Each structure stands twice: as C-alpha cells, then as structure tokens.
Amino acid sequence: MGIGRHIPAGILLTSVEKAVNWARSSSLWPLGFGLACCAIEMMSTFASRFDLARFGMEVMRASPRQADLMIVAGRLSVKMSPVIRQLYEQMPNPKYVIAMGACASTGGVFNNYAIVQGVDRVLPVDIYVPGCPPRPEQLIDGILKLQAKIRREKLRQN
Amino acid sequence: MGKLKDRLQKERPDDFVTLMAQRGELVATVSKDRLTDLSRYLKETPGLEFNFLSMVTASDYLGKREKRFEVVYSLFSITHHHRIMLKVAVDEDEEVPSLTGLWQSADWQEREIYDMFGIRFASHPNLARILLDDDWVGHPLRKDFPITYEPPEFSHNRDRIRPDYTSPRGGRA
Amino acid sequence: MRHKTMTLNFGPQHPATHGVLRVEVELDGETVMRARPIVGYLHTGIEKTMETKKYTQGITLTDRMDYLAPMSNNLVYVMAVEKLLGLEVPLRAQYVRVILTELTRVNSHLVWLGTHATDIGAMTMLLYCFREREKILQIYEFVSGVRMMSSYFRIGGLAKDVPQGFDTHVKEILDTFPTKIDEYEGLLTANPIWKNRTVGVGRISPEAAVNAGLSGPLLRASGVDWDIRKSNPYSSYGDFEFDVPLGSHGDTYDRYKCRVEEMRQSLEIIRQALEGLPEGPHIVEGYKLAPPPKGQVLRNMEELIHHFKFWTDGFSVPEGDTYHSIESPKGEIGCYIVSDGSPQPYRVHFRPPSFVNVSALDMLARGGMVSDLIAIIGSVDIVLGEVDR
Numbered sequence: 001m002g003i004g005r006h007i008p009a010g011i012l013l014t015s016v017e018k019a020v021n022w023a024r025s026s027s028l029w030p031l032g033f034g035l036a037c038c039a040i041e042m043m044s045t046f047a048s049r050f051d052l053a054r055f056g057m058e059v060m061r062a063s064p065r066q067a068d069l070m071i072v073a074g075r076l077s078v079k080m081s082p083v084i085r086q087l088y089e090q091m092p093n094p095k096y097v098i099a100m101g102a103c104a105s106t107g108g109v110f111n112n113y114a115i116v117q118g119v120d121r122v123l124p125v126d127i128y129v130p131g132c133p134p135r136p137e138q139l140i141d142g143i144l145k146l147q148a149k150i151r152r153e154k155l156r157q158n
Numbered sequence: 159m160g161k162l163k164d165r166l167q168k169e170r171p172d173d174f175v176t177l178m179a180q181r182g183e184l185v186a187t188v189s190k191d192r193l194t195d196l197s198r199y200l201k202e203t204p205g206l207e208f209n210f211l212s213m214v215t216a217s218d219y220l221g222k223r224e225k226r227f228e229v230v231y232s233l234f235s236i237t238h239h240h241r242i243m244l245k246v247a248v249d250e251d252e253e254v255p256s257l258t259g260l261w262q263s264a265d266w267q268e269r270e271i272y273d274m275f276g277i278r279f280a281s282h283p284n285l286a287r288i289l290l291d292d293d294w295v296g297h298p299l300r301k302d303f304p305i306t307y308e309p310p311e312f313s314h315n316r317d318r319i320r321p322d323y324t325s326p327r328g329g330r331a
Numbered sequence: 332m333r334h335k336t337m338t339l340n341f342g343p344q345h346p347a348t349h350g351v352l353r354v355e356v357e358l359d360g361e362t363v364m365r366a367r368p369i370v371g372y373l374h375t376g377i378e379k380t381m382e383t384k385k386y387t388q389g390i391t392l393t394d395r396m397d398y399l400a401p402m403s404n405n406l407v408y409v410m411a412v413e414k415l416l417g418l419e420v421p422l423r424a425q426y427v428r429v430i431l432t433e434l435t436r437v438n439s440h441l442v443w444l445g446t447h448a449t450d451i452g453a454m455t456m457l458l459y460c461f462r463e464r465e466k467i468l469q470i471y472e473f474v475s476g477v478r479m480m481s482s483y484f485r486i487g488g489l490a491k492d493v494p495q496g497f498d499t500h501v502k503e504i505l506d507t508f509p510t511k512i513d514e515y516e517g518l519l520t521a522n523p524i525w526k527n528r529t530v531g532v533g534r535i536s537p538e539a540a541v542n543a544g545l546s547g548p549l550l551r552a553s554g555v556d557w558d559i560r561k562s563n564p565y566s567s568y569g570d571f572e573f574d575v576p577l578g579s580h581g582d583t584y585d586r587y588k589c590r591v592e593e594m595r596q597s598l599e600i601i602r603q604a605l606e607g608l609p610e611g612p613h614i615v616e617g618y619k620l621a622p623p624p625k626g627q628v629l630r631n632m633e634e635l636i637h638h639f640k641f642w643t644d645g646f647s648v649p650e651g652d653t654y655h656s657i658e659s660p661k662g663e664i665g666c667y668i669v670s671d672g673s674p675q676p677y678r679v680h681f682r683p684p685s686f687v688n689v690s691a692l693d694m695l696a697r698g699g700m701v702s703d704l705i706a707i708i709g710s711v712d713i714v715l716g717e718v719d720r
Contacts, residue, residue, distance in 0.1 A: 032346050036373055036716050037398035037479065039350070040442065044468075047461035062346045077719075079291050080351060080372040083343050106310075109392065113298055113306040114290075114376035133479055181414055181653055209541050213654065213682040217669050230667065232654050232682075236541060236555060239562040243654060263544020266690040274378075289371040289719055299379055307383075 017155045024068075024094060025150035026056045028143075031067035033087070035074025038101035041133040042073045050136035055143060064090040069146075071139075072123075075103035076116045088123050096150070098142055099125045102132045162206075162240055170199065184242045193246055194255045200233060200242070201260055208233040208242065211261035216248075216271045220301040225249045227277055231257070248277060256282040274299035336364055341704075343372045349446060349708070350715030354692070356704065363704055366696040368689050373719040381679045385645035386412055386486060389676065394480035396681060397717040400439040402431050403659035404717075405484040407681075410565060411655040411666040412486050415648050416620070423611040424488035425567040430501065430604045431474070431483065432566075433597040437508070438467045439660035440590050444515065447587075447709035451528050453519065463511055470500055487621045488614030498605055505602055512594055520588070529583040533695040533707040536581065543694065544687040547662025548589040549711060553581035559658040566657075571603045583710040590712075593660075620646050645674030652678075661685050661712055683717040 034042055046052045046060065061067040064087045076084060088097070099119045102108035105128040107117035119125060126149060129142035163184055167177060173196045175187040188196060200208045213232040220226055225247040234241045248254055256279035257264040268279045269288040276297040279285055287294065296303055311319050341354040351372035357365040377396060381389045393404040406428060413420060420428075445460030468478045474493055475481035483490050519525045535545075537553045550557060558575040560568045576592035578585030614621040618637035627634040648670040656665035662684025669678040688711050695711070696704045 033344060035351055037395060040398060041479065043457075044461055044465070048458045049462065049465050060346075064344075075373065075375055077372060077374050079374060080343065083372070087344055107308075109395070110375050110377075110380060111305075111307050111310075112376040112380050113304075114374050117308055135478060180651070181417070183654070211544055212656065212663060213665050213667060213680070215667055215680040215682075217652075217678040222671075230652075230654075232665070232667075236557045241563075261544065262539075262542045263687050263690070266686060270686075287371075289374045291371075298376065305376075305379060305383055 017153075018151070020155060021151045021153055025147040028057055028069040028096070028147075029059050029061050029067050030057055030069045030071050031064050031087070031091070032060045032062055033070055033072060033084075035072070035076065035080070036103070038073035038104070038133040041136060042071060042100065042139065045136040045139050050140060052140065052143070055140070055147070057143075064088075065092065067091055068094065069096050069098065070123075071098045071100050072104045072119045072125075073100040075101075075108060075110060076119050076122070077114050078116060081116055081122050084119070085122055096126045096146060097123050098127045098129060098146060100129045100139060100142070101134055102130055104128075105130060108132060162242075165205075170196065173199075184240075185245065186242060187245045187247070190246045190248060190252070190254055193244070194257070194260075196244075197231075197233075197257055197260055205238075206235065207237050208235045208240075210234040210236050211257065211263045212241075214257075214264055214267040214271065216275050216277055216299075218275060218299065218301045223247070227275060229254055229271065229277065250276075253278045253280045255280050258282055273297070276300065334359075339701075346450075349713060352689070352708070352713065352715055352718075354704070354708070356701070358701065361700045363696050363699055363701060366693050366704060368692045370686075370689065370715070370718050373715045375716075375720060377720045378679055378681070381676060383675065385674050386648065386676060387645065389679065390484065390486075391480070391482045393681075394482055395716060396683070396720055397439075397659065397661065397664070397685070397714045398479065399442050399714055400435045400660045401480050401482075402435040402484065403439075403657065403664060404681075405482060406432055406566070407655060407657045407659070407664050407666045408668075408679075409484045409486050410657065411653055411668045412648060414653045414655050415651055415668060415670055416486070418487055418615055418620070420488055420566070420615065421612045422567065422609050424613050426604045426608050427489060427493055427613070428484060428566050429568065429571070430601050430608075431471075433600050433604075434467050434470060434501075434504075436597045436660045437594050438464055440594050441467075443590065443660075443709075443712045444587075447706075447712075448519065450705050450709045451525070453522075453525070456515065456518070459511075459515065463508070466504055466507075470497075470504070473497065473500060485614060485621070488612070492613040498608070501601065501605055505598055505605075508598055509595065512591065516591060520591075526584065528702075528706055529587060529710075531580075532583045532699060532703045533710060534580065534582045535691070535695055539694060540581070540691075543691040545662070545691055546684055546687070547658070547660070547712075548586055548593065549662065549688055551576065552578035552585040552589045554579050559656060559663060565655075568600075570607070571600050573600050583706050586710045647672055647674050648676075654682075656682065659684060661714065661717070662688060664717075681717075681720060683720065685711075685713040685715075686718045689713050689718055 099105045104119045107115055127142050127146045129139055131138050173192045177186045200206055212234050216227050216229045227248045229246045231244040271277050272285050273287045273289050337358045339356045341356055343351040343353045353369040355367045377392050381392055390405055393408045394401040396404050441460040441464045445457040448456035471481050472478050475483040535553055537555045540550050540553045573596045576589045578589050622641045623634040623637050628638045650672045652669040654667045656663050664684055665682035667680040668676055671677040695707050
C-alpha cells in the first residue's frame with residue numbers, strides 16, 4: 001500500500017513463483033497423442049467451435065521433446081504401453097498429463113486382457129477427465145483445472 | 159440362388175459335405191483337403207467367378223463338437239452379386255491350407271486367426287502374430303482363455319482386492 | 332561401392348498416421364522400396380468382450396470400433412442379429428436408419444477430407460470440415476443425447492422415435508451443405524498444388540484391388556462398380572435413386588473425387604428419405620424383443636414384468652450363424668454372429684474394411700516417394716479402432 005504510491009504505472013509486483021507458474025500454465029504445448037475416439041473430440045476441441053488456442057495452446061507439437069502436456073486421449077492397449085512410457089520419458093520437465101476419457105482414467109467400458117485399466121498404471125496423471133467421449137466443454141474444464149493446479153505449484157525443491 | 163445351388167451340386171457333388179440355403183444365403187460345409195481345389199474352381203469357372211474373398215474367420219466350439227474349431231470363409235462375386243459361405247472343421251493340431259495364393263485378402267485375416275485361435279495355415283507367406291505382442295503367450299479368443307475381468311476397486315472391497323494398500327496420506331482408505 | 336537401403340520407423344505416434352499405425356519403411360534415398368504396416372497398438376478385445384454381454388449391451392461396444400462412423404457399426408450388428416431372429420423392421424425405422432447412416436457417411440468423409448488435406452498441407456480444410464461436422468453432431472445429440480457414440484439403433488428398430496423438429500434440422504443441413512461442398516471443391520479440385528501431390532500417386536489396377544479385397548471408395552476409384560447399397564440392397568435402400576461415383580485411374584486424386592461426390596449423393600438420399608418418411612411404429616411390436624414404453628411400465632403390472640425381464644435376462648436368439656455386410660463409408664463392413672440359443676452371442680466377428688485396406692499399403696506405396704506415402708495413407712482412410720478391434 002505505502003510503496004504502491006511511489007511506483008509509476010505499468011509495473012507489476014509479484015513473486016517469481018507466481019510469474020513462473022503463470023507463464024507455464026498459460027502456454028502449455030500439448031503433444032498430439034490421440035489414440036482412439038477421444039482423439040476426435042480432442043480434435044474438435046482444437047477446431048473452430050471450441051477453440052483451444054484461446055487458452056494458450058496454439059501449437060500442437062508432434063515431437064515429445066518440444067511438448068509439455070500429454071493428453072492421453074483414448075484407450076491404452078497392452079502393446080502400446082511401452083511406447084507411451086518412452087514418449088513420457090522423452091518429454092522435458094515440467095511435464096503434465098491429462099487422462100482424457102473413461103478408458104484412459106480407469107479402463108472404461110473394456111475390462112479385459114487387452115486394455116490397461118487406467119493410464120495411471122503406467123504414468124503419473126495430473127487430471128482425469130471422465131466421459132465417453134468427454135464433450136469438448138468437459139475437456140476445456142479439465143484443462144482449466146490443470147492451469148489452476150499449475151498456478152498453485154511451489155518452486156521450492158523438496 | 160436355387161440355380162447356383164443346383165449347379166454346384168451337379169458339378170461338384172463330392173466336394174461338399176453339406177450344401178444348403180439358409181436365411182437367403184448359400185452355406186456349404188467342406189472338408190479341408192478339398193478346400194484349395196474347390197476354391198480355385200469357384201474363383202475361375204465362368205458363371206461362378208467368386209473373385210472377392212470378403213471374410214475369413216474362425217469359431218471355437220470347445221466341448222460342443224467333435225472337431226474343436228471351424229474356419230468360415232465368405233466369398234462374393236462382384237460380377238454376379240452372389241455370395242457363398244464355406245465352413246471347414248479343424249481340430250487343434252491340424253493345419254488348414256492357406257488361400258493366400260488365390261486371394262490376397264486372405265493374408266492378414268489368416269494371420270489374425272492364427273493370433274487369436276492358434277490355428278496354423280500351411281504355406282502362408284508370413285504366419286506371425288498381428289494384433290498382439292510378438293511374445294504374448296496364449297490365444298485370447300479360445301474359450302479356455304479367460305476374459306481377465308478385474309473387479310472395480312472401491313473402498314468397501316479394497317481389503318479383498320489389494321490387502322497391502324496404504325494411501326499416500328498414510329491411511330487405509 | 333555398396334548400396335544399402337535405410338529402414339525408417341514411421342512410428343505409432345505420428346501426426347499423419349491417423350491413430351496408432353506403425354509403418355516400417357525401407358528407403359533407397361527418397362524412394363520407398365517396401366512399406367510394411369504393423370498394427371495392433373489399439374487392440375481392445377471387443378470380440379471377446381461381446382461374448383460376455385447381452386445382445387443389446389453389445390451395441391454400445393460396436394460404436395467404439397469405427398469411431399468416425401459409429402452408426403454404421405451399429406447398423407451392421409443390429410441387422411445381423413435381426414437376420415438371425417428373422418425380424419421385419421418397421422418402415423419408419425428403416426427410413427430413419429437410412430437418414431442417419433447417410434449423415435454418418437457425410438460425417439466420416441468430412442473428417443477424412445479435413446485430415447487428408449491437412450497432411451498434404453492445406454491446413455484450413457481441417458477447420459472448415461470440423462465446423463460442418465458440428466452440425467451433424469448436433470443432430471446426433473438431438474436424436475440420442477450423445478455427440479458421437481450414440482447407440483441409437485436397437486434390435487428391431489430404434490431406441491426412441493425421432494423427436495419433433497428432426498425434419499427441420501435435417502432440412503437445414505440439406506439446404507446449406509451443397510454450397511459448402513462446392514467451397515471445398517473450389518479450394519482443392521483444380522488446385523495445381525493439390526493435383527501435383529495426388530494425381531498418379533498410389534495407383535492400383537482393378538484386378539489387383541479386387542484380389543486384395545479392397546472395398547469402398549478405394550475400389551470404386553479404380554473403376555470397379557460395386558456398392559453394396561446397389562448390389563444387395565438392405566434397409567430399404569432399394570427405394571431411393573442415387574448414383575455411385577466411379578473413378579478411372581485408381582490414384583489418390585480419383586479417390587478424393589469419389590468421396591466428395593459420395594457426399595453429394597448422400598445428401599440426395601437423405602432428401603428422398605425425408606420426403607418419403609412414413610408414419611408408424613419405431614420398433615418391432617410385442618414386448619419380447621423391445622422394452623415397453625416407460626409410461627406404461629410405471630402404470631401396468633404386465634409391462635413392468637416385461638421391462639424387468641428384458642433388462643435383466645435379455646432375449647434369446649435362435650441357434651445358428653449368419654454373415655451380413657453393409658456399405659460403410661470405408662468399405663464393406665460385415666458382421667458374423669454365431670448364436671447358441673442363449674441371451675449372449677457365442678461368437679461375434681466384424682470384418683473391418685480398414686483392416687483389409689491397410690494390408691494393401693505395400694502395393695500402393697512401392698516405388699513412390701516418402702511424401703507420397705503420407706498422401707496414400709490419408710487416401711486409404713483407415714480408422715485404427717476398426718483395424719485392431
């Protein structure tokens with residue numbers, strides 16, 4: 001309050017933590033990783049009606065080395081799980097994972113020998129978005145919750 | 159279709175174990191030694207010309223029939239628009255002749271049958287697993303392979319499913 | 332000097348493979364010597380899971396196979412079961428099925444066009460096609476409540492009758508779509524860059540295509556005149572007049588033209604079906620195969636018992652087996668069902684068009700360049716959910 005009167009306009013006072021978290025959350029670059037039906041709803045979310053670029057995700061990177069958000073959209077089969085683990089390892093820190101859809105969260109409709117019952121058996125997941133497939137509005141809600149979660153992060157090393 | 163059935167019965171009486179019209183389509187049971195010969199006849203004879211192999215699949219009749227598996231072929235003629243279904247009964251360690259030489263579409267479909275049931279096809283160009291991992295053990299669509307259903311875990315049955323679970327915050331639930 | 336080829340792994344994660352398709356490409360410089368597709372990264376065990384579910388529950392599983400054209404999968408499964416039961420579906424239900432299946436065809440071709448054009452470089456097409464697709468998804472939601480996996484068809488007819496206002500919404504689509512398709516054609520058909528990238532690429536002769544088991548627009552672009560809607564009409568397709576577009580060269584450009592023209596013909600079929608839509612029941616009579624309406628269930632004892640029996644025990648299907656196939660947007664999709672007299676199917680097998688189409692990738696891509704491979708994969712129009720089941 002007191003010091004605010006002496007600072008000219010156009011200067012923000014904040015902590016490094018908040019600035020870094022704001023930057024990280026506002027320009028997440030998703031990795032284009034659609035597996036099955038949820039990928040089509042993810043594509044709809046990036047397309048004209050439910051534009052996701054307004055939340056900062058303008059660019060969808062094809063290479064995991066340049067992405068920091070992996071949206072696992074679709075069912076993960078047992079044959080594909082080493083591939084997804086390798087992709088996750090290739091992403092640089094800080095990285096986040098959204099499990100989109102019922103199949104990615106818990107195995108969904110398919111409780112059998114071929115589908116991994118939830119991506120969290122293979123990767124650590126930050127946000128689970130339920131639905132089969134989730135509506136684009138639900139996915140946007142999940143992404144906004146992820147952004148809120150990132151803004152709460154601490155910069156300190158434990 | 160009646161004409162087709164009469165013609166087949168007249169020209170090739172020994173090849174068919176049974177030949178009948180069922181629900182508007184022609185279904186024939188064939189023994190596996192006659193399969194290649196009959197298929198070539200069906201493909202190349204003018205007036206029949208079954209030039210399109212739609213589907214190759216198999217079923218497992220464990221305990222219900224003498225021979226455990228049945229391989230089913232569906233042939234279609236693009237020129238004459240008629241269809242025929244061929245069924246071949248196979249036992250567990252028998253080999254079925256591959257029809258890849260006559261119709262290329264049999265290639266991957268026979269690989270899928272090998273993958274899912276374990277039925278081998280003689281003289282197939284590349285009989286390897288296609289839908290599952292190369293080192294997978296077992297053949298899932300057989301009736302003695304379990305569906306591997308996992309009961310969903312709730313807090314009220316967690317003790318039975320995972321007795322050694324502790325939550326990240328240190329409790330039991 | 333020794334000459335060696337390079338093996339490139341066009342991996343399961345790639346923006347242009349439309350799902351988890353892996354292609355092992357052997358290259359000599361930029362020329363493709365061999366392209367071997369490896370599938371199975373989305374194997375879901377749908378066929379085995381359906382053996383544990385009742386017939387009506389299985390309809391929801393079929394949605395998830397070819398997820399771009401979910402109503403086609405529903406239709407083939409439901410029609411195969413109806414064939415086993417020997418059912419005659421009421422005419423109103425048949426016409427509504429035709430309208431929704433043709434809308435599904437337009438839907439699938441729109442996604443194909445958007446992704447295929449984006450792979451080749453015309454990225455605006457993705458946004459345009461998904462914009463039109465939203466209108467069709469709104470119809471799905473209007474009719475069944477779900478945007479994509481509607482499971483609207485039931486054994487014997489439809490789940491519920493179409494709500495009021497259905498014909499207004501569909502007429503709106505019929506009025507606005509043809510100009511949109513003209514827009515897309517104006518962008519691509521005479522475009523010299525598009526023609527350079529697609530004419531002469533991925534040629535296949537009619538004899539090789541028939542032998543390889545290809546079906547759908549892939550086969551028709553080579554000049555083979557076969558469309559199941561015309562050769563073995565099902566679900567009252569014989570009542571409608573439409574043309575089947577054919578190509579002549581069998582290359583990627585012809586496949587593009589076939590599919591765009593198919594979209595126009597689908598709109599024509601929808602127009603005829605909508606004009607001739609008869610009144611009548613939406614599902615087969617009698618409460619053995621169709622649950623009674625909920626209003627009756629809450630009032631009468633007999634309907635309550637039928638409702639309970641239907642949803643807990645299901646209905647049994649007479650013993651036997653059958654194979655039924657229809658024309659899905661990708662080609663011939665078939666369903667082979669074996670029943671043993673119980674409420675669960677004994678064996679269900681789907682003959683996926685994309686599975687057989689993608690096995691011919693080697694034939695199509697050999698001798699071309701790597702960038703042609705991308706165009707060819709796009710024009711074959713595969714959906715991995717269907718390939719791997």
